[in-house]
Amino acid sequence: MTAVVLAAGMALAAPAGAAPQDGATTSQVAVHPEAVTASQQQAVLGYWTPERIAALTQPSSSNRPKSGPDGAPWTGADTLSRTVGRLFFTNHGEDESCTATVVNSANHSTIVTAGHCVNGPDLLGDNDEWLSNEMFVPGYHDGLAPYGKFVARAGVADATWLLNDEQNALKYDAYDQAFLVLNTNATGKRVQDAVGAAQRIGFDRPGNASVYEFGYPREASGDPTRAGLPEYTGARLAHCVGQTREYPGTKDHPEPRGEWGTPCVMGGGSSGGPRVADFDPSSGIGTVVGDNTQGPYLDSSGQVCAPGTTSCTRHLVGPQFTSAITKPLYKAAERA
Numbered sequence: 001m002t003a004v005v006l007a008a009g010m011a012l013a014a015p016a017g018a019a020p021q022d023g024a025t026t027s028q029v030a031v032h033p034e035a036v037t038a039s040q041q042q043a044v045l046g047y048w049t050p051e052r053i054a055a056l057t058q059p060s061s062s063n064r065p066k067s068g069p070d071g072a073p074w075t076g077a078d079t080l081s082r083t084v085g086r087l088f089f090t091n092h093g094e095d096e097s098c099t100a101t102v103v104n105s106a107n108h109s110t111i112v113t114a115g116h117c118v119n120g121p122d123l124l125g126d127n128d129e130w131l132s133n134e135m136f137v138p139g140y141h142d143g144l145a146p147y148g149k150f151v152a153r154a155g156v157a158d159a160t161w162l163l164n165d166e167q168n169a170l171k172y173d174a175y176d177q178a179f180l181v182l183n184t185n186a187t188g189k190r191v192q193d194a195v196g197a198a199q200r201i202g203f204d205r206p207g208n209a210s211v212y213e214f215g216y217p218r219e220a221s222g223d224p225t226r227a228g229l230p231e232y233t234g235a236r237l238a239h240c241v242g243q244t245r246e247y248p249g250t251k252d253h254p255e256p257r258g259e260w261g262t263p264c265v266m267g268g269g270s271s272g273g274p275r276v277a278d279f280d281p282s283s284g285i286g287t288v289v290g291d292n293t294q295g296p297y298l299d300s301s302g303q304v305c306a307p308g309t310t311s312c313t314r315h316l317v318g319p320q321f322t323s324a325i326t327k328p329l330y331k332a333a334e335r336a
Contacts, residue, residue: 116179140216
């Protein structure tokens with residue numbers, strides 16, 4: 001059952017004066033219980049066998065290592081890699097993975113990701129459901145879980161996102177963001193305590209900024225020379241860094257305001273990864289201001305273009321976090 005709640009049972013509206021993004025209204029929070037009992041948690045842990053996880057890791061290739069601001073393995077501060085992890089789940093019967101981030105929270109058990117990594121319809125835009133077998137592995141690399149495995153206890157998304165029909169980007173894409181509240185790991189530690197760090201979260205920050213984006217992509221979209229490298233198979237953490245652009249959509253398929261991102265070749269699997277502003281590479285800490293959700297191609301003027309044409313560059317974009325939409329979700333999650 002899904003409840004629309006504020007703490008204990010009331011609809012949650014945006015703060016007075018908060019301005020929603022174009023195409024978006026104020027927030028109502030939907031909280032969905034997931035693996036609550038011990039037996040439910042064990043069922044999820046048992047489901048994710050090494051073989052199932054390996055099946056979500058693409059084959060390696062003989063391509064030579066290649067790095068750039070539009071995509072590279074993360075070899076910086078360990079603090080960053082502890083707070084970002086791989087998120088495994090089952091979507092309408094298919095096993096998939098995304099990326100999620102530990103954010104500072106009152107319950108020390110909250111991660112942020114994309115809405116479509118927590119709830120979504122089938123490929124036809126029908127049969128909306130909360131995704132199952134949600135399990136987060138912070139610091140994941142090469143099949144290892146150095147800080148343990150954390151099964152989701154509750155999913156938190158905007159009620160509008162639950163109506164997404166995969167047909168109306170202008171109406172729904174601003175809501176492609178969600179939080180998960182996690183159970184403790186096998187040693188009884190909450191995720192923020194287990195990894196010893198958390199990223200800050202920010203609302204209503206300017207979208208036009210220099211940012212870092214992180215993810216566990218299973219492909220290098222638009223660059224076959226990087227296909228099969230460990231950071232593009234799902235095995236290791238990748239990142240991009242650069243100046244953002246806002247994705248406007250097209251005349252036939254417009255987007256809401258607030259879809260920002262930087263040039264980046266991280267493909268499927270990087271959804272839900274953080275867009276981080278004010279990032280300090282030496283400390284590994286910054287402010288999560290948005291999440292990765294889609295990969296449009298934009299030209300030098302910021303307009304949509306066809307891949308392979310002059311000055312056409314793939315960007316990894318997603319909604320900028322706001323007080324109107326994101327903050328109520330975050331508050332509901334960190335109090336759970």
